[in-house]
Amino acid sequence: MEITLHDAMTVIHGIVFGAFLLLAYSGLAAGLYATTLSRNPWVLSPGEKRAFSLYFATMAALAWAAVIFGAYVIYPWYRAKLPPGVIDLSAYPRQFLTSNPSTTGWHDIGMEWKEHFAWFAPICLTAAAVVFAQYGSRLRGLSGLRSAVIGLCAIAFVATGVAGFFGAMLNKYAPVRGGATIVLMRGETHGR
Numbered sequence: 001m002e003i004t005l006h007d008a009m010t011v012i013h014g015i016v017f018g019a020f021l022l023l024a025y026s027g028l029a030a031g032l033y034a035t036t037l038s039r040n041p042w043v044l045s046p047g048e049k050r051a052f053s054l055y056f057a058t059m060a061a062l063a064w065a066a067v068i069f070g071a072y073v074i075y076p077w078y079r080a081k082l083p084p085g086v087i088d089l090s091a092y093p094r095q096f097l098t099s100n101p102s103t104t105g106w107h108d109i110g111m112e113w114k115e116h117f118a119w120f121a122p123i124c125l126t127a128a129a130v131v132f133a134q135y136g137s138r139l140r141g142l143s144g145l146r147s148a149v150i151g152l153c154a155i156a157f158v159a160t161g162v163a164g165f166f167g168a169m170l171n172k173y174a175p176v177r178g179g180a181t182i183v184l185m186r187g188e189t190h191g192r
Helices: 005-037 046-078 093-098 104-117 120-141 143-173
Strands: 002-004 181-183
Touching (some): 002 005, 005 046, 005 120, 005 143, 005 181, 046 093, 046 104
8 A cells, every 4th residue: 555745745734734624613613602602601711711722723723734735835736837748647737627628627716716715714713813812701792803703713614615625626636646655554465
């Protein structure tokens, strides 16, 4: 069983950073609801406020890791220049997608949305995390600020979802492959 280096980096980008970030939104939503919207609010102790602020900051860090890793590690492989004389486009995802009218939309819409819209997630999460770290449970009494934090988190969630969806679809139609081969496991050979 083996995988290429580019495949492994795509897994780190999409599953380690992106999927964990998407999963973390459920905890964020529960925490924000419990501390700022619930009829019986969870009043955070100083330790709990630090812990939830750390959770929030970790989400922002995951979002930054996903977009920076995608923009500066994966995307250059995606847009690699096609050498003269190459006929098989499978190792050049952008050229492969744009060479066929039935797949060009995955580049024109999918990659454009993914590469630009994804940046909203870390920016919005960072802003919301800073505000929460400053105000914590006091956001309950500051409706405008509370709405801004919830709105920023909603924008970040949508941006993460859109980037994840298009990333999965792009990887399905035109995966970024290549680099050194990493052997994960060797199979047994059976003599006959």
